[in-house]
Amino acid sequence: xxxxxxxxxxxxxxxxxxxxxxxxxxxxxxxxxxxxxxxxxxxxxxxxxxxxxxxxxxxxxxxxxxxxxxxxxxxxxxxxxxxxxxxxxxxxxxxxxxxxxxxxxxxxxxxxxxxxxxxxxxxxxxxxxxxxxxxxxxxxxxxxxxxxxxxxxxxxxxxxxxxxxxxxxxxxxxxxxxxxxxxxxxxxxxxxxxxxxxxxxxxxxxxxxxxxxxxxxxxxxxxxxxxxxxxxxxxxxxxxxxxxxxxxxxxxxxxxxxxxxxxxxxxxxxxxxxxxxxxxxxxxxxxxxxxxxxxxxxxxxxxxxxxxxxxxxxxxxxxxxxxxxxxxxxxxxxxxxxxxxxxxxxxxxxxxxxxxxxxxxxxxxxxxxxxxxxxxxxxxxxxxxxxxxxxxxxxxxxxxxxxxxxxxxxxxxxxxxxxxxxxxxxxxxxxxxxxxxxxxxxxxxxxxxxxxxxxxxxxxxxxxxxxxxxxxxxxxxxxxxxxxxxxxxxxxxxxxxxxxxxx
Amino acid sequence: xxxxxxxxxxxxxxxxxxxxxxxxxxxxxxxxxxxxxxxxxxxxxxxxxxxxxxxxxxxxxxxxxxxxxxxxxxxxxxxxxxxxxxxxxxxxxxxxxxxxxxxxxxxxxxxxxxxxxxxxxxxxxxxxxxxxxxxxxxxxxxxxxxxxxxxxxxxxxxxxxxxxxxxxxxxxxxxxxxxxxxxxxxxxxxxxxxxxxxxxxxxxxxxxxxxxxxxxxxxxxxxxxxxxxxxxxxxxxxxxxxxxxxxxxxxxxxxxxxxxxxxxxxxxxxxxxxxxxxxxxxxxxxxxxxxxxxxxxxxxxxxxxxx
Numbered sequence: 001x002x003x004x005x006x007x008x009x010x011x012x013x014x015x016x017x018x019x020x021x022x023x024x025x026x027x028x029x030x031x032x033x034x035x036x037x038x039x040x041x042x043x044x045x046x047x048x049x050x051x052x053x054x055x056x057x058x059x060x061x062x063x064x065x066x067x068x069x070x071x072x073x074x075x076x077x078x079x080x081x082x083x084x085x086x087x088x089x090x091x092x093x094x095x096x097x098x099x100x101x102x103x104x105x106x107x108x109x110x111x112x113x114x115x116x117x118x119x120x121x122x123x124x125x126x127x128x129x130x131x132x133x134x135x136x137x138x139x140x141x142x143x144x145x146x147x148x149x150x151x152x153x154x155x156x157x158x159x160x161x162x163x164x165x166x167x168x169x170x171x172x173x174x175x176x177x178x179x180x181x182x183x184x185x186x187x188x189x190x191x192x193x194x195x196x197x198x199x200x201x202x203x204x205x206x207x208x209x210x211x212x213x214x215x216x217x218x219x220x221x222x223x224x225x226x227x228x229x230x231x232x233x234x235x236x237x238x239x240x241x242x243x244x245x246x247x248x249x250x251x252x253x254x255x256x257x258x259x260x261x262x263x264x265x266x267x268x269x270x271x272x273x274x275x276x277x278x279x280x281x282x283x284x285x286x287x288x289x290x291x292x293x294x295x296x297x298x299x300x301x302x303x304x305x306x307x308x309x310x311x312x313x314x315x316x317x318x319x320x321x322x323x324x325x326x327x328x329x330x331x332x333x334x335x336x337x338x339x340x341x342x343x344x345x346x347x348x349x350x351x352x353x354x355x356x357x358x359x360x361x362x363x364x365x366x367x368x369x370x371x372x373x374x375x376x377x378x379x380x381x382x383x384x385x386x387x388x389x390x391x392x393x394x395x396x397x398x399x400x401x402x403x404x405x406x407x408x409x410x411x412x413x414x415x416x417x418x419x420x421x422x423x424x425x426x427x428x429x430x431x432x433x434x435x436x437x438x439x440x441x442x443x444x445x446x447x448x449x450x451x452x453x454x455x456x457x458x459x460x461x462x463x464x465x466x467x468x469x470x471x472x473x474x475x476x477x478x479x480x481x482x483x484x485x486x487x488x489x490x491x492x493x494x495x496x497x498x499x500x501x502x503x
Numbered sequence: 504x505x506x507x508x509x510x511x512x513x514x515x516x517x518x519x520x521x522x523x524x525x526x527x528x529x530x531x532x533x534x535x536x537x538x539x540x541x542x543x544x545x546x547x548x549x550x551x552x553x554x555x556x557x558x559x560x561x562x563x564x565x566x567x568x569x570x571x572x573x574x575x576x577x578x579x580x581x582x583x584x585x586x587x588x589x590x591x592x593x594x595x596x597x598x599x600x601x602x603x604x605x606x607x608x609x610x611x612x613x614x615x616x617x618x619x620x621x622x623x624x625x626x627x628x629x630x631x632x633x634x635x636x637x638x639x640x641x642x643x644x645x646x647x648x649x650x651x652x653x654x655x656x657x658x659x660x661x662x663x664x665x666x667x668x669x670x671x672x673x674x675x676x677x678x679x680x681x682x683x684x685x686x687x688x689x690x691x692x693x694x695x696x697x698x699x700x701x702x703x704x705x706x707x708x709x710x711x712x713x714x715x716x717x718x719x720x721x722x723x724x725x726x727x728x729x730x731x732x733x734x735x736x737x738x739x740x741x742x743x744x745x746x747x748x749x750x751x752x753x754x755x756x757x758x759x760x761x762x763x764x765x766x767x768x769x770x771x772x773x774x775x776x777x778x779x780x781x782x783x784x785x786x787x788x789x790x791x792x793x794x795x796x797x798x799x800x801x802x803x804x805x806x807x808x809x810x
Contacts, residue, residue, distance in 0.1 A: 035767060035770055035771075036767065038585040038586075038767075038771040038773070039585050046541070046542075047771070117553075118553065118557070119553075120541075120542070120550065120553060120554040120557060122541065122542040122546055122550075124546070124547070124550050125546055125547050125550070128547070167587055169585065169586060169587060170586075170587065184759065185586065185593070185596075185759070185764075185767070186597065186757075186759035186760075186763045186764060186767060187669065187670065187757065187759040188669075210669065210757070211757055212668055212669075212757045213754045213755075213757060213763070213766070214648075214651075214652070214668075214754055214755045214757075216652045217651070217652060217655060217667060217668050217755055217756070217757070220652070220655050220656065220659065220660055220667050221667040221668060223660060224659055224660055224663070224667050226666065226667050226668070226669075382533065382540075386536075420539075420548060420551075421547065421548065
């Protein structure tokens with residue numbers, strides 16, 4: 001009996017000790033991520049990590065550079081003989097990881113499979129203006145739109161998949177610098193450098209995305225050298241600790257994710273633009289950025305980032321000015337009460353995210369200083385988001401992620417963009433803005449577009465349907481030996497093709 | 504005995520049926536539309552309808568429920584929305600990791616708690632006993648999300664002898680097993696101590712001592728074997744909890760088990776997988792409880808008598 005019990009204890013130990021830990025292969029970069037990709041098909045990827053990984057496996061015809069401008073990638077050039085037609089010239093000799101050549105048929109298939117009637121691609125809407133796709137030869141694709149749609153070029157950044165590809169999540173095949181190797185869900189995803197990459201073989205022999213959900217553990221793994229890079233997913237509070245670590249270096253650059261306060265225009269109090277402006281003036285963004293966000297953000301005056309060519313540099317800065325805020329509230333008819341009781345009270349909705357809740361508390365306190373009482377309500381994401389979409393809020397706070405093309409203004413503020421068909425959650429109606437936004441998406445000339453969207457940004461700034469808070473900085477923390485890594489404002493990992501280890 | 508087992512099985516089925524119903528309703532009644540979450544806010548209404556049709560979510564709730572039940576009876580608990588793999592296959596692929604962690608956490612808990620519990624009882628009211636008492640209080644009170652990183656800092660960073668996270672060789676299971684097993688060990692120490700003290704007054708102990716046996720033999724051979732019954736019961740029930748996936752421990756140590764699968768599915772709004780995981784966890788509990796019931800019947804025949 002005793003021997004049996006002994007064996008029962010020892011057997012599993014013995015079995016386990018036989019399975020040894022794989023040593024890390026040479027010249028492979030290990031990236032720590034919070035979650036793994038849910039899909040590995042660019043036509044279906046919507047979450048950040050799926051999009052990032054798809055970006056490495058499947059390059060698009062165009063891509064965005066560090067200033068978010070579009071540049072040719074698999075396409076050699078894109079001509080526009082008229083406002084509705086795009087002629088795409090593909091580079092020659094592009095190879096898929098399978099060895100097959102990438103041709104115009106694959107480009108056509110990618111778009112057509114997204115648009116197929118039974119397709120459930122979340123990107124369908126972006127391509128819905130395509131009227132026809134022609135492939136006169138292997139390296140030319142001609143796309144004709146049903147109407148002029150200036151932001152269309154931005155859609156050409158989507159990854160190209162091989163003709164006939166059905167379920168790529170199981171066996172991803174693209175033409176990118178890294179090819180799919182293995183995916184153990186919940187543990188790690190391995191990619192290997194692709195020798196036949198059109199722009200040359202990457203310096204790394206592979207990349208591993210190691211899934212470490214807990215942030216503290218991710219940092220400890222980085223310190224120990226189990227992983228080499230963390231791109232984003234760093235809470236400001238841990239930055240001081242990371243700075244002290246001798247084997248690590250930190251890179252930071254302003255990104256395109258903009259946090260804002262949204263108002264409900266149908267609300268009796270908030271439909272008064274002076275009240276909205278007063279709220280903007282009462283918020284001390286500077287202190288929040290400095291003390292809570294540890295300088296990992298920069299003040300925003302627009303949804304468009306400063307690095308974007310459409311940014312209007314002449315926008316009014318919403319400085320912290322409680323006196324002005326009080327005056328604006330007085331002008332709006334909400335007179336300061338002699339007994340110090342609030343002029344009115346508002347509900348501020350936010351998610352359960354701890355940093356967001358802290359921000360809400362600080363803003364609530366700052367608004368109290370000018371006589372506005374704020375009740376903060378935080379909800380689990382599903383409930384919160386469904387309230388926001390149905391207009392069941394007074395003030396809410398959220399972030400727009402990866403803003404590149406200014407046509408997003410149509411989606412957020414046009415009177416036709418009420419949820420569920422758009423994101424005009426605050427029910428903002430402004431006919432002058434509506435017509436500008438409609439002209440904007442039908443104008444192809446870059447200079448003319450810049451003028452239009454400068455005016456749009458100015459109108460939004462003056463009428464304040466949003467209070468722009470800040471742009472978050474993208475943070476990468478890496479092993480000192482990692483060289484050549486660059487932060488892209490849209491969080492893409494394109495620079496990995498040129499990354500190497502310095503010994 | 505057979506009729507006793509049959510009676511238990513007849514109770515098992517309605518319980519499982521209840522679990523399936525509650526899980527199904529829970530998933531369908533909580534706020535948040537999976538279609539909306541999958542396609543994003545910008546998708547058009549027609550596309551949302553198409554996806555809803557493909558996922559079968561456009562049918563009345565009753566019809567969906569019946570087809571879900573019919574699927575379960577045929578061993579089909581759905582297909583993952585994202586990986587397109589059968590949910591059952593996903594769960595089965597994560598089982599070894601969870602089972603391994605549960606087993607080692609249990610081994611750790613038993614290996615630590617029984618000797619300490621016996622020692623504590625033998626040295627009742629001494630510094631050793633009080634020290635064990637305080638230690639077990641700490642063990643119960645320390646949350647896993649704190650203990651885990653603490654152990655990592657000590658053994659992986661300071662001493663650099665164990666890996667930080669992930670599942671690999673034997674060394675990778677030590678810290679997760681200790682983290683998960685600590686609270687259980689603390690409970691078992693207290694339980695072992697009190698059940699030993701309970702049997703120490705019994706006559707067979709006096710007999711053993713009268714025979715001239717040394718104290719070690721009295722405690723380990725005679726007292727312990729009789730005091731173990733409640734300890735085994737609690738361990739058995741806890742094994743159900745451990746097997747159902749230790750969400751926090753698996754998250755801290757990036758342990759690719761059932762708990763992680765469920766969290767990943769929740770984050771990706773992969774409803775069939777969430778449903779499958781909850782069902783699996785509930786079934787684990789129900790099944791372990793069933794086994795314990797049967798074991799009771801074996802150990803104590805009085806339980807078998809129909810009252």
